[in-house]
Amino acid sequence: MFRCELCQSVVPAGTRSSKVILVTRDKTYDERGGGGFASRGGFRKRGPSRGASPKKDYDKGGEGQEIVREASVCPKCAAEHKRQLDLESTDTNEGAE
Ligand SMILES: [Zn+2]
Numbered sequence: 001m002f003r004c005e006l007c008q009s010v011v012p013a014g015t016r017s018s019k020v021i022l023v024t025r026d027k028t029y030d031e032r033g034g035g036g037f038a039s040r041g042g043f044r045k046r047g048p049s050r051g052a053s054p055k056k057d058y059d060k061g062g063e064g065q066e067i068v069r070e071a072s073v074c075p076k077c078a079a080e081h082k083r084q085l086d087l088e089s090t091d092t093n094e095g096a097e
Helices: 075-088
Strands: 018-029 062-073
Touching: 018 075, 062 075
Parallel strands: none
Antiparallel strands: 018 062
């Protein structure tokens, strides 16, 4: 059993705890990995690289979100949290997945 970090109620044993993300912050990821314009010398290969797995090693960077704080909560709070997220996110693609 554990204590819900949102409503402070004790959740009985056997109840699955849910992790909810309370605070996130925007983060910009730098481009890194193989190929491209790697700053380390001698890493560039000519043409398409074979054998290596560029998709795995190469991180094109970009923008994302970093978790600042998350909490273990009871299913009730998790559902409530999810509901609020659904309300906030108005730009989701309908039926895309
Ligand atoms: Zn709770």
